[in-house]
Amino acid sequence: MKQSDTRSVAERIEALRHEIDQHNYHYYVEDAPRISDAEYDRLMNELIALEEAHPDLITPYSPTQRVGAAPASAFGSVRHAVMMRSLANAFDPEDVEAFDKRVSDALKGAGLLAARGDVDYMAELKFDGLAVSLRYEQGQLVQAATRGDGQTGEDITANVRTVRSVPLRLRGKDIPDVLEVRGEMLMTRRDFERLNAQQQQRREKIFVNPRNAAAGSLRQLDPRVTASRPLRFFAYGWGEIRLRRKDGQVDLFQQEAGDADMPRDTHSGMLEWIGELGLPVSDLRRRVKGLKGLLGYYEDISERRAELPFEIDGVVYKVDSLAAQDVLGYVARAPRYAVAHKFPAQEETTVVLDIDVQVGRTGALTPVARLKPVFVGGVTVTNATLHNEDEIRRKNIFIGDTVIVRRAGDVIPEVVASIPELRPENARAFTMPRACPVCGSAVERLEDEAATRCTGGLFCAAQRKQSITHAAGRKALDIEGLGEKLVDQLVESGRVQSLADLFTLNVLELSAYERMGRKSAENLVKAIDKARRPELSRLLFALGIRHVGETTAHDLAQHFGSLEAVMDADEEALLGVRDVGPVVAGSIRRFFAEPHNREIVRALQAAGVQPVHEAAPQSGSLPLAGKTLVLTGTLPTWTRDEATRHIMAAGGKVSGSVSKKTAYVVAGEEAGSKLEKARSLGVTVLDEDGLKALLGL
DNA sequence: CAGCCTCGAGTTCT
DNA sequence: CTCGAGGCTG
Numbered sequence: 078m079k080q081s082d083t084r085s086v087a088e089r090i091e092a093l094r095h096e097i098d099q100h101n102y103h104y105y106v107e108d109a110p111r112i113s114d115a116e117y118d119r120l121m122n123e124l125i126a127l128e129e130a131h132p133d134l135i136t137p138y139s140p141t142q143r144v145g146a147a148p149a150s151a152f153g154s155v156r157h158a159v160m161m162r163s164l165a166n167a168f169d170p171e172d173v174e175a176f177d178k179r180v181s182d183a184l185k186g187a188g189l190l191a192a193r194g195d196v197d198y199m200a201e202l203k204f205d206g207l208a209v210s211l212r213y214e215q216g217q218l219v220q221a222a223t224r225g226d227g228q229t230g231e232d233i234t235a236n237v238r239t240v241r242s243v244p245l246r247l248r249g250k251d252i253p254d255v256l257e258v259r260g261e262m263l264m265t266r267r268d269f270e271r272l273n274a275q276q277q278q279r280r281e282k283i284f285v286n287p288r289n290a291a292a293g294s295l296r297q298l299d300p301r302v303t304a305s306r307p308l309r310f311f312a313y314g315w316g317e318i319r320l321r322r323k324d325g326q327v328d329l330f331q332q333e334a335g336d337a338d339m340p341r342d343t344h345s346g347m348l349e350w351i352g353e354l355g356l357p358v359s360d361l362r363r364r365v366k367g368l369k370g371l372l373g374y375y376e377d378i379s380e381r382r383a384e385l386p387f388e389i390d391g392v393v394y395k396v397d398s399l400a401a402q403d404v405l406g407y408v409a410r411a412p413r414y415a416v417a418h419k420f421p422a423q424e425e426t427t428v429v430l431d432i433d434v435q436v437g438r439t440g441a442l443t444p445v446a447r448l449k450p451v452f453v454g455g456v457t458v459t460n461a462t463l464h465n466e467d468e469i470r471r472k473n474i475f476i477g478d479t480v481i482v483r484r485a486g487d488v489i490p491e492v493v494a495s496i497p498e499l500r501p502e503n504a505r506a507f508t509m510p511r512a513c514p515v516c517g518s519a520v521e522r523l524e525d526e527a528a529t530r531c532t533g534g535l536f537c538a539a540q541r542k543q544s545i546t547h548a549a550g551r552k553a554l555d556i557e558g559l560g561e562k563l564v565d566q567l568v569e570s571g572r573v574q575s576l577a578d579l580f581t582l583n584v585l586e587l588s589a590y591e592r593m594g595r596k597s598a599e600n601l602v603k604a605i606d607k608a609r610r611p612e613l614s615r616l617l618f619a620l621g622i623r624h625v626g627e628t629t630a631h632d633l634a635q636h637f638g639s640l641e642a643v644m645d646a647d648e649e650a651l652l653g654v655r656d657v658g659p660v661v662a663g664s665i666r667r668f669f670a671e672p673h674n675r676e677i678v679r680a681l682q683a684a685g686v687q688p689v690h691e692a693a694p695q696s697g698s699l700p701l702a703g704k705t706l707v708l709t710g711t712l713p714t715w716t717r718d719e720a721t722r723h724i725m726a727a728g729g730k731v732s733g734s735v736s737k738k739t740a741y742v743v744a745g746e747e748a749g750s751k752l753e754k755a756r757s758l759g760v761t762v763l764d765e766d767g768l769k770a771l772l773g774l
Numbered sequence: 775c776a777g778c779c780t781c782g783a784g785t786t787c788t
Numbered sequence: 789c790t791c792g793a794g795g796c797t798g
Contacts, residue, residue: 437784445785462785464791489786489789527792528783624794626782656780658795733789736779751789 086127090134093124097140098246105242105309106357138217138245143238143304151298152231155222158257159316161210162227162410164393164417170372173394176416177368180396180405183413187404195367196396199345200374201313202361203391203417205288206263207295209233210316211243216252218245223295227410236295237262239304248355253340257316258356264291265386268307285481285494286424287388309387312356315347343397361385364397375418382420391419424483426496427451432463432476432507436515436539438547439623440531444469444507446480446492454484461490465527466509473497477504515539535575535673542568544621548576552627553619554608558601566590576619577680579605613640613688620678622668624661632656633665640688644669644678700771701729705738709752710745712765720768727772735760743768 097120104110121140128135135142167173177196184190210230212220221237222230237243240262247256264272269287276283284290294306320340341347345364352358365374371394378392396402396414405414428449435443444463451458461482463469472494474480479499480492509529513520518533535541546564549556556579567573572586582605587598611619617640618630625633636654637643643665651662668674706729708717715723720743721731735742735754742755742762755762763771 435784439783441784443784456787458786460786464784484786489784491790624782628781656795660794732780734780738779 086131087134090124090127090131090139093120093127094139096120097124098244098248101140101241101244102248102355106352106355137238140245142245143241152233152296154225154229155220155232156229157210157222157225157227157316158212160227160410161208161224161230161259161316162407162412164415165411167416167418168421173371173375173416173418174368176394177371180414183405184396184401187401189398189401189404195370196401197343197398198365198367198371199343199348199395199397200363200365200371201393201395202359202378202385202389203393203419204261204263204311204313204359205388205390206261206291207288209237209260209262209295209310211237211258211260211310212317213247213253213256213258215254216247218243231296233295235300236297236303239300240308240310242308242310242357244355246355249353251320251340252354253318253320255317255319256351256354257318258312258351259314259316260310260312260356262291262295263287263309263311263387264294264307265309266388267386268309272307310357311359312348312351313358313393315351339399342399344395344399344402345397347399371418379420389420390422391417393417421455422452423454424481424493425451425453426479426481427458429474429476429478429480429492429495432469432474434510434514436513436531436537438540438543438621440513440533440537440540441528442509442513442520442531444509446474448480448482451482453482453490456484458482458484458490461492463492466507466522466529467527469507475500475504475506477501513537513539538568541574545573545576545579547621548619549579550619553615554611555615556601556608557604558597559604563590563593575677575680577677577684580609580681580684580686609684609686610689611686613638613690616640616686616688617643620668620674623664625665629654629656629661638690640678644675699728700773701727701740703728704740705730705732706768707732707735707739707742707751707755708745709742712743712745715765720765723772723774724768741768741771 097117100110100112100117100120124139125141128139128141165176167176180196181190181194184196185192185194190196208224210222210224211218212222218238219234220232221234221243222232224230238245264287266287269284269290272290273283282293284293290306291308294303294308297303297306318339339347340350345362348358348362361378363374365371374394375392378389382389394416396405402412402414405412407413429446430449431447433445433447435445437443444465446461446463448459448461463472463474472492474492474495477500478495478497480495482490483493484490509520509522511520512518513531513533516531516533516537516539518531518537520529520531522529531537531540533540535544542561542564545568546559546561548554549559549564559579564573567582567590570590573579573582582602584595584598584602587593587601588595593601612634614627614631614634617625617633618627632654633643637646646665648659648662648666651657651665652659657665669678701724706724708720708731712720724731729740732739735751735758737758737760739755739758739760742751742760743765744752744755744762745765752762754760
């Protein structure tokens with residue numbers, strides 16, 4: 078009785094283990110789960126309960142054993158049976174062409190390729206994670222190791238056992254005696270974001286990118302921590318392989334042994350075989366022919382890169398035939414039959430040479446990192462804003478530090494994090510100056526504000542220059558030919574002290590400035606004259622009142638109709654304007670209460686500046702009345718401004734961020750995060766033609 | 775009062 | 789483009 082009980086329990090345990098393994102396989106390898114998470118948990122809980130009642134039946138390959146063993150004090154080292162090599166890199170099509178030519182020539186010489194034939198390649202993704210080697214003996218996972226120096230790596234078996242997409246047992250009938258699988262451990266972007274959100278909540282370390290998160294998770298001395306981290310594994314190669322022969326003898330094959338009796342005779346075939354044994358293999362690999370095939374794959378993957386759930390840093394090309402691989406052999410530490418075609422790096426490390434402080438139009442002191450020039454994402458980056466004091470402290474950046482610089486989806490470089498481990502002894506902490514570096518006025522930092530500001534106001538040359546550049550800008554008075562360089566000269570010479578002084582400039586005196594010929598001076602004077610009849614909203618925006626940007630200036634102009642009315646408006650009147658609250662109203666009142674500012678307005682009027690009333694929006698049923706649209710990417714024929722004008726003319730509004738209230742997102746080439754957001758919120762996405770159709774064009 | 779929605783401001787390099 | 793912050797809404 079007792080005997081049979083135990084046997085049926087053992088059978089049930091084994092059945093549960095098998096079933097759970099199956100579901101892991103469906104989930105991680107086939108990417109097609111067949112049961113809900115809740116059902117999965119139910120199976121797991123039953124197994125845990127049975128094993129707890131019968132500890133003698135626990136085996137190392139049971140799925141319950143993934144929860145993580147007790148912490149270790151250090152990692153042991155593992156010598157790889159077959160070296161883990163690195164790959165040569167290609168950075169542009171010419172490098173790839175050279176690779177293809179070398180391969181073709183060698184294979185033709187060896188009689189493995191017809192004179193005009195194209196080489197068969199296997200192309201696959203180059204995952205941005207950590208290379209690891211998994212060793213299976215008799216079908217069971219017995220060891221996992223990092224790459225290390227290629228010869229010797231660290232023993233991370235206890236950690237890897239917790240990774241669900243790594244099978245603890247191989248599947249299928251013809252299981253090799255020994256199989257070393259090489260592949261990449263990584264984290265999907267979604268899992269990475271979720272993990273970071275969690276880390277933030279628990280006030281624990283935030284990871285810089287998915288690769289660091291994966292690396293940090295694998296290098297935990299406590300496997301229980303690793304067990305809580307969402308790691309994934311993809312196989313792309315192999316090391317030692319021993320197959321069992323029919324006569325019971327064991328055959329030894331190695332990646333470089335050059336044997337005709339591998340289970341399959343191509344690289345792609347081998348990966349299929351590895352997949353059949355239950356290991357996850359990416360299905361974005363493809364067999365292609367010749368140089369054209371390689372470059373076509375690269376282009377295709379480049380386009381799909383953003384949609385991939387995980388990060389890749391390029392693609393890898395391998396000669397598909399194993400016999401051909403043997404002929405090509407190795408050079409130094411890399412095989413001659415393979416190459417990694419890398420995307421332009423989006424992240425690089427460099428050194429912070431210094432931290433300067435810039436003074437902005439509103440007096441905000443902005444620290445800027447001067448970087449050792451570094452090539453990131455296709456351009457050389459030398460500067461990056463550090464925003465403010467808190468940001469520097471948060472990212473723990475010292476002058477002299479090695480830092481990670483990113484040029485993500487957008488264009489603007491960003492210092493992502495510092496690497497304090499590489500901090501030199503003479504590194505200096507940054508301190509915000511107590512006096513403005515431009516005018517020497519005291520600086521202040523208001524409570525609840527991130528910015529430190531110069532108190533000099535328009536006495537400060539930096540603020541004066543930038544307020545004038547701002548007023549001359551395209552969205553303000555739109556004075557063509559008045560750029561930053563010229564404003565610098567005009568202000569430094571003392572000729573221009575305020576916006577009003579611009580309107581007293583003449584051709585003769587302008588010609589005296591650098592890079593100002595007679596012709597340029599004449600054009601500039603004409604442009605300035607044109608600015609004497611600005612739309613009221615543009616003039617209001619040009620004044621540079623704090624918290625009054627393009628939109629608010631427009632609303633104020635519509636509401637009050639004249640500059641005088643805005644100047645004389647009291648708090649209550651201002652609060653009547655939509656989107657104007659106490660802060661904005663106070664800012665406007667303070668601006669016009671300042672005698673200096675009233676004087677500038679008076680001088681502008683004296684110089685003949687007279688705002689014109691803009692056309693009130695037509696009422697009636699316009700096609701986009703009441704709708705908010707968001708533009709992203711580059712449209713084929715319209716500029717952003719043109720599209721905005723058309724939309725506004727049709728009664729619509731253009732906003733910068735996508736939300737549930739957004740009616741349409743108009744996406745062009747290289748649309749970024751806004752397109753993704755639109756999709757996730759289910760907002761209708763249009764192209765330029767779709768927009769034109771709505772407008773009835 | 776919290777959470778959402780916008781607006782404003784600052785920023786890089788070619 | 790992103791972040792911070794003001795204003796509005798539920």
